[in-house]
Amino acid sequence: MRHIKKRVLVTGGSGFLGSFLCERLLADGCDVLCVDNFFTGTKRNIKHLLDNPYFELKRHDVTFPLYVEVDEIYNLACPASPVHYRHDPVQTTKTSIHGAINMLGLAKRLRARIFQASTSEVYGDPEIHPQPEAYWGRVNPIGERSCYDEGKRCAETLFFDYRRQHGLRIKVARIFNTYGPRMHPNDGRVVSNFVVQALRGAPLTVYGDGSQTRSFCYVDDMIEGFLRLMNHTPDDFPGPMNLGNPGEFTILQLAELVREIVGGPAEIQFRPLPGDDPRQRRPDIALAREVAGWQPVVPLREGLAKTVDYFDGLLRDMDAHP
Ligand code: NAD
Ligand code: UDP
Numbered sequence: 001m002r003h004i005k006k007r008v009l010v011t012g013g014s015g016f017l018g019s020f021l022c023e024r025l026l027a028d029g030c031d032v033l034c035v036d037n038f039f040t041g042t043k044r045n046i047k048h049l050l051d052n053p054y055f056e057l058k059r060h061d062v063t064f065p066l067y068v069e070v071d072e073i074y075n076l077a078c079p080a081s082p083v084h085y086r087h088d089p090v091q092t093t094k095t096s097i098h099g100a101i102n103m104l105g106l107a108k109r110l111r112a113r114i115f116q117a118s119t120s121e122v123y124g125d126p127e128i129h130p131q132p133e134a135y136w137g138r139v140n141p142i143g144e145r146s147c148y149d150e151g152k153r154c155a156e157t158l159f160f161d162y163r164r165q166h167g168l169r170i171k172v173a174r175i176f177n178t179y180g181p182r183m184h185p186n187d188g189r190v191v192s193n194f195v196v197q198a199l200r201g202a203p204l205t206v207y208g209d210g211s212q213t214r215s216f217c218y219v220d221d222m223i224e225g226f227l228r229l230m231n232h233t234p235d236d237f238p239g240p241m242n243l244g245n246p247g248e249f250t251i252l253q254l255a256e257l258v259r260e261i262v263g264g265p266a267e268i269q270f271r272p273l274p275g276d277d278p279r280q281r282r283p284d285i286a287l288a289r290e291v292a293g294w295q296p297v298v299p300l301r302e303g304l305a306k307t308v309d310y311f312d313g314l315l316r317d318m319d320a321h322p
Pocket of ligand 2: 190207
């Protein structure tokens with residue numbers, strides 16, 4: 001019998017997480033359609049996949065309808081770094097909401113299972129710690145981060161309404177801070193900032209007093225979590241499911257660890273804290289453990305070392321070919 005490959009659409013497929021997801025899906029024997037408008041993603045992230053006959057790249061903005069034929073959809077398209085999503089907040093909201101509507105409409109026509117890359121930002125600046133999925137969050141609807149936070153919250157609403165109203169099979173993941181190779185060097189997120197700064201011997205920019213906390217998950221663990229949620233949870237299980245590493249660090253601890261791994265003399269420079277910056281964040285992953293049998297395995301030190309290696313190579317390459 002001829003083996004028919006599963007056709008999978010990945011929106012935001014040339015971004016940081018999307019490129020690893022495309023790679024993993026191809027390795028698992030899928031036929032992958034990567035859709036991206038290259039707002040924050042780059043062709044460099046997927047260059048090594050372009051020769052694969054089961055990989056197809058389409059330049060497209062998800063705020064416009066998309067007519068393709070696939071069996072499954074992963075909706076990742078959306079800038080994820082505060083610097084990028086605040087750059088054009090109206091487009092960020094449109095990407096979250098119109099993008100969700102377009103991808104849900106596609107899933108409805110195709111009766112395809114659809115995954116949504118939601119975020120821990122739906123919890124806002126939380127008063128409950130760690131954050132379980134049952135917590136409704138504390139989000140400012142009119143602040144600098146609102147385009148992203150409220151956009152992602154409304155996208156979750158749309159996913160659950162399509163499920164209730166149209167019987168769609170949805171899988172909503174709430175992703176906590178994830179890091180690794182292929183983050184954009186000017187992305188503005190804390191791990192890429194610190195690693196690039198340390199490698200350049202520049203001061204590490206700590207916002208506020210650095211006592212705010214985050215929990216950092218290595219990209220390989222996160223991608224495994226996506227696949228577990230999509231393929232190894234009951235068909236009628238929609239989430240939301242937290243995916244993240246419960247190890248919690250202050251931003252100052254992160255700066256010190258990066259400095260130690262890179263081994264340079266970089267000093268720490270304190271800068272003003274951006275508006276609505278959450279004080280603390282750590283996922284409660286009991287649900288992921290129980291329903292998907294998932295938990296992260298890569299310790300921060302090990303993941304950071306791999307990330308430093310990647311950026312070291314990238315910066316050398318960029319210096320050699322400006
Ligand atoms: P990223 O910025 O590297 O990737 C996002 C991709 O989406 C980019 O390739 C970008 O060009 C593309 N994109 C943006 N707007 C688009 C549009 N209108 N149409 C088509 N493509 C568009 O970010 P990432 O870290 O890979 O994040 C991927 C997804 O995961 C995002 O939805 C993000 O909100 C979510 N997420 C990520 C994290 C994290 O820590 N990395 C945490 C929570 C949620
Ligand atoms: N941050 C920092 N220095 C930087 C970039 C970020 O101290 O150069 C802080 C930021 O204020 C926040 C944390 O690091 O408290 C995580 O920021 P990031 O943008 O990576 O993600 P967030 O979790 O805020 O979406």
